[in-house]
Every structure is written in C-alpha cells, then in structure tokens.
Amino acid sequence: MNTLAYGLLSLLSHSHLSGYDLMLKLQPFWPAKHSQIYPLLSNLEKEEQVTFELVAQTDKxxxxxxxxxxxxxxSLREWLSVPASDPVLRDELMIKAYCLSFVDPAISRKLFVSRLEYYHIKLQRYEEKITHILKKSGVNEGEIPSYQSPYLGAYILLNKALMSCKTNIEWCTWVLKVIPADNE
Amino acid sequence: MNTLAYGLLSLLSHSHLSGYDLMLKLQPFWPAKHSQIYPLLSNLEKEEQVTFELVAQTDKxxxxxxxxxxxxxxSLREWLSVPASDPVLRDELMIKAYCLSFVDPAISRKLFVSRLEYYHIKLQRYEEKITHILKKSGVNEGEIPSYQSPYLGAYILLNKALMSCKTNIEWCTWVLKVIPADNE
DNA sequence: CGCTCCATGTAACTGGTTACATGATTCC
DNA sequence: GGAATCATGTAACCAGTTACATGGAGCG
Known part of the structure; x- marks a missing residue:
C-alpha cells in the first residue's frame, strides 16, 4: 500500500468511479498516469479493499x-492516524531561477511569463470548482461545509490550491519586476 | 541529462562543491539522495561538463x-532557453485532508498541528538564510541584488520558499479553525 | 483523414528511495 | 557506548513515465 493506493481509496470513499475517472480526479493532488493506476486497482481488488462492477456503455x-x-x-482510517510525510515539490523553474544571470533578461522573462499564464489558467479552474462545490454542498454565503459534510475535504483542498496559486502568481509577478526589461 | 543533472550544474555554476555539499544544498529545491547524485556526477565528469579535484582533509x-x-x-544556457516543465507537488496531507471526516476531529487536528510545526521550522530557516544572503550580497536595506549579481538567484528562490511557507501556515491555521475542537 | 476523448491494459525504461558498505571524529 | 556528521560509493527495490496495443465516437 503506497500513497497512490490511498489516494485512490480516498476518492472512492466519496463516490463510485472508474479507473479513468480516478486518474482525472487525482491529477491535481497526486499526479499519476493510467499505467500506474490500473494495476494498482486490480491489486486493491485482490485485497478486497475495493470491488468493481462492469458497466456496459453504448457510444463509449x-x-x-x-x-x-x-x-x-x-485501512483509510488507519492511514489517517499516522502523521503525513513531508511534502515534496519539484519545480524546474526554481533551478532555472537560480542561474538566471547566465542568459539575457529576455529569455529569463519568457520563463516567468509562460509560468504566469500557467498559473492564471489554474486559478480560473480552481475558482470555478470552488463555487461549484459550495453550491453542491448547499451552504449559505460565507459559510463552510460542516465537519461531517462530504464536501468539506474537497473545499479544504481547493482552498489550498487557490491560495498557493495566488502566491505563485504574486511571486512570478515580483520576479518579472526584478528582471530588467528588454529595452533597458 | 535529466533535471537533477542541471540542478547540480546550476549549483556548481555559483561555487565549487563536493558531492556531499551538492546534496545538502539541493535538498530544499530538488530533493535527492547521495546515491542518486554520486553516479550522476561521475557521468557529468565523463561528459566533461564538470571536473573535480581530490581534496585531502585531516579530521574529515x-x-x-x-x-x-x-x-x-x-548546456546550462541551452537548458535555460527551453520553457520549464510544469511543477509537481506531492503531499500526503492533501489526500488525508480529503477524507478527514472518516476519523474524529482530534486525529485530524493532530495532522495539521504537526504540519504547522514543520512549516514554522522551515520559515525560521528561510528567514535566517535570506538575511544572510542579503548581507553577503552587500545591498542596502530594501534593495534587491542586481541582475548580474550571483546572489539574485538565491534571493529569488528564498523569497519563493518564504512566501509559500507563509501561505501554507495560513492554510493549516485556517483548517484548524474549521475542524471542531475536542471539547465541542 | 487525422485528432481528441473515452476506456483498459502491459512492457520497457527512467527516476528516486532504501539498504549495504566503510571509516574517522565529535558530542552526549 | 551509541548517535550524528562528513564523505563516497554500489545494489536492490519501488515509484513514475513513456511507449505499445486496441477500438469506437465525434469533430474539424
């Protein structure tokens, strides 16, 4: 049982999903390809942690x-009781940022401009999702789903994604102010 | 040439370091164990991207x-010219947060309290480092190292680390407010 | 006609972690 | 006496990516 397996279980604890759905839903929080997910699911099935039902579809x-x-x-409950291991972030841009001065400012700027675009797209998606789940959870404006609500988890996660996204946009914008413009 | 190799090159572009030093310095930005670094360094040496000098020490x-x-x-310059690939964050706590409601609030709180401690320690370290490199770079108060300065890269990175750390502390603190206290 | 989406699976490979191996020094 | 730090290296393993394989539906 690795973290990915628990990731699958935690998604399945909220709804019934196919391997394909699981892959798509898990992306933002624990990136994984289908080639990693399908074998894991059949293991989980062998261990009787999950069951599946074959659903025939006509046009798909x-x-x-x-x-x-x-x-x-x-096993999810048991896993929740042990402390979470340290988070791991791997970002090429951070290494590139460290040796910016080896290329000219125009090239440096490009790196951060395209990353800014990336974060802006993410931000928009997260904002859409957060209004969507708040609507589904049926809470009043300014309120938060209760501890028992099945929407609390998703809301907490989306809030984190939103906050991090905004901070990263702030950082990129600041870096672009530090890099001299082409016409200077 | 993978990202880790470029990470090593970018550290070496600023100073002369041993494999052991490289491992320690790289940790915060691209975690890697010595068993991954040593073989890579000998490859880089074969490709003549780096050279090394055996330094005898008495007590070490x-x-x-x-x-x-x-x-x-x-090759660093060339690598800087291609856009950075998307950042990857893997954090068990995010998956655990998604299914909080399966355990009681006391257990949930523990997860976030220990993560808060983790971030507070990181924050302190980053703050120390940032004042240290600003002192080394010799800029006046409120000023930023110039584009040509070898300290700009480190300053930009530490600023990102600081900002992210603060945002994460904010998030954990907020989550702890959302989780009901034991005596409720 | 090629591309993307849906849906599942396996094989080969690369990246990353854990463990084995050695050995002196320093600190508790 | 045991643990931590410095310092390098290899071997075995696990995690993750890329590529191979199949096939219908819908879009431009």
Missing amino acids: PDKKVYTITEKGID | PDKKVYTITEKGID
Missing part, C-alpha cells in the same frame, strides 16, 4: 466502476 | 570538489 467503451469496501474504509 | 574524509566547465555552462 465499457468501464469498471469501483466501490470501496468496509475493509478499504478501515 | 577526503572529498572530491567539483568545478563546472565551459561546456557545462553552455
């Missing part, structure tokens, strides 16, 4: 829709 | 101090 390929078992929920 | 083991070559600087 058939799919396996997975459901978490009581045993699966139990 | 001897070491290999590496120096970047012109060829190494050139």
